[in-house]
Amino acid sequence: MKSLKVQDLINRFSLEVLVAGDTARTISKPKAHRPGLEFAGYFDFFSHDHVQVLGRKEITYLHKLTEEERNDRIGNVVKYRPPCFVVTRSQEGLKYLTKYCEEENIPLLRTPMPTYKFMEMADIYMTTGLAPEMAIHGVCVNVSGIGVLLRGKSGVGKSETAHTLIRRGHRLVADDMVVLKKISPETILGTHNEVNREFLALRSIGLINVSRLYGRRAFQEETRIVLDIELTQWQEYALNNELELEPKFTEYLDVRVPHIEIQLQPGRDVAGLVEAAANNWYLRMQGYSAADEFMKRLEKQ
Structure with a gap:
């Protein structure tokens, strides 16, 4: 079965590395996923083995939570150990996300691209590569x-x-x-x-x-x-x-x-x-x- 590495994604889109983690981790699914429902506590159909993309909507939602709620919601998602997280639009204030990614050795990456553009390009790249x-x-x-x-x-x-x-x-x-x-x-x-x-x-x-x-x-x-x-x-x-x-x-x-x-x-x-x-x-x-x-x-x- 074919696969890509997180490092391949970093190289292809010149992604900024916030948490290096294990960039040799395997990407085996071609479509990126935005964990919206999962941050709200619904995990029945969580595509945890896909690249996770956090856009303005997800980050804004996390910023509005209390520290306790935020730690709980992020912890529940990170424990599934997805290949990596990609934050779009160069968003900041990610200390709470950095903490959990470092603990689980999961790459946390960032791009200035809008969410829709990055997901479109990444999906094409991963679909073709896999x-x-x-x-x-x-x-x-x-x-x-x-x-x-x-x-x-x-x-x-x-x-x-x-x-x-x-x-x-x-x-x-x-x-x-x-x-x-x-x-x-x-x-x-x-x-x-x-x-x-x-x-x-x-x-x-x-x-x-x-x-x-x-x-x-x-x-x-x-x-x-x-x-x-x-x-x-x-x-x-x-x-x-x-x-x-x-x-x-x-x-x-x-x-x-x-x-x-x-x-x-x-x-x-x-x-x-x-x-x-x-x-x-x-x-x-x-x-x-x-x-x-x-x-x-x-x-x-």
């Missing part, structure tokens, strides 16, 4: 905002197709080795493995850095994978001009991704076909089918 993942051989590109996975045998032309797409204004995500992350039951993200970030390997040319060669817009850190395209060698009579192809799918981490096959032949605009496939997928998601419209026109005649 997501189940796998690596596959292929190329990942973002075509007009649509994540496309290009697969095929070595030397079939995946990287060359990606290069043509980049020159047409689309973006590279990863070449050769693509890391897939499952961030929800229906969502797969494609990203690089850090080593191959921004690099594209072209036969006869060598390794190029797409950001240096074509500008920052030529590269994207990650994208949601919505199309799986397999590039294959041309087979005579294997393709027909059907009005609408029967849907096919490929499964990655138990998530089904629409799959199509594009056969290669000298002179065939493969990059253009990838663009057409991506844009056609988008139209289908909007409820439009070219085949349905064509048949309606035939019926009118």
